[in-house]
Amino acid sequence: MIEEGILNNGIQVIHQQNTYSKVGHIGVFINVGSRDEEKGEEGLAHYLEHVIFKGTKKRKAFHVLSRLDSVGGELNAYTTKEETCVYASFPIEYLSRALELLSDIIFNSNFPNQELQKEKEVVVEEINSYKDSPTDLIFDEFDKQLFKGHSLGNDILGTELQVKSIKRSDVLNFVKKYYIPERMVISSIGSYPLKKLINYLEKYFEIKSTKIESQKRSLPKLVFPKDKIVKRDVHQTHTMIGGRGYSADHPSKNSLLLLNNLLGGPAMNSRLNLSIREKYGFTYMLESNCTIYSDCGSFSVYFASDPKNTFRVEKLIQKEFLKLCNQSLGTIQLSQAKKQVKGQLVISMENNLGVMLANGKSKLLFDKVDNLDKVLSEFEKITSTELLEVANEIMHPKKLFKLTFQSK
Secondary structure, three states: OEEEEEOOOOOEEEEEEOOOOOEEEEEEEEOOOHHHOOOOOOOHHHHHHHHOOOEEOOOEHHHHHHHHHOOOOEEEEEEOOOOEEEEEEEEHHHHHHHHHHHHHHHHHEOOOHHHHHHHHHHHHHHHHHHHOOHHHHHHHHHHHHHOOOOHHHOOOOOOHHHHHOOOHHHHHHHHHHHOOHHHEEEEEEEOOOHHHHHHHHHHHOOOOOOOOOOOOOOOOOOOOOOOEEEEEOOOOEEEEEEEEOOOOOOOOHHHHHHHHHHHHOOOOOOHHHHHHHHHHOOEEEEEEEEEEOOOOEEEEEEEEEOHHHHHHHHHHHHHHHHHHHHOOOOHHHHHHHHHHHHHHHHHHOOOHHHHHHHHHHHHHHHOOOOOHHHHHHHHHOOOHHHHHHHHHHHHOHHHOEEEEEEEO
């Protein structure tokens, strides 16, 4: 059962108590990501996620990293386009230690200049590693085309030039603006009760509310990109075919998720996998994706293949798109598609860290966390007529564009 609370300073808390695990997971979610960066700040949200571990007013970087590691716990963080999360996994007897450490690095980091300069080199190496990975790079380029002129199209990591130009004052101003109680949610899962968690949080997260007015996010304009070919040093041809998807509050969001899973989800019996990889052996990497943001979304199919097979793979993908657009799922097909996606959801609930992260993100961005039974019932309500409508709105070839990385 998911329980909710709120601290005196306004930080929202969600907790899922289990009685069987000896491990706890807690994440502090901040409602800021790369889409919130202003011009000239690109890469700052992600860079801050790195340097937040580099020392506080009472701990040097080594002691920050060792505080949980020394008892077998883990400390980590990530940045997306819409949120930043700092989280910890720990043996439950170290709940207090984990919360105190999370509070210390989020509210008391002092960002020593020497550490800031050193971490710039680390982030630059991370950027360079992406440049060596066409599989990663093509997704960034796809977003640039789909959200052209909007911050959602920016790389989360920024560029080498941008990262190297970040000043300590930029970091401090960003923290002051966004790392505030009004923009935070704390998500937890563990065997301890909510009351115990709240008592510790009131002790360690007692920072005062700032009453800073939240900045509203701008909605990206609807654009229809043209097909694009990029020449790169690659052996295979890498291709993405896609376009706009749905936002988190769109009534047809779950219908699109079900279609995506049926078309090219993680299961080996997805339509794309059976019709392209298993039947012809044309590709090893092949998947379809739905990315859902608070106010918009994207849909895409990605594959990598030998250049001589690329055209045939594209035609086979288009054939599967048109099947979904022109042929309603039969009763048995629809039932099987629902069983599969519901089973995947049930299995995912066994991953406590994943559950904690999903709960926190949902509460932060959408101000709600649906329990599993409700989510499953929503998928059960989907009809074949709805799927046909969604397929024609999102997956019809006329509404998609193609991005290709070809050998020079």
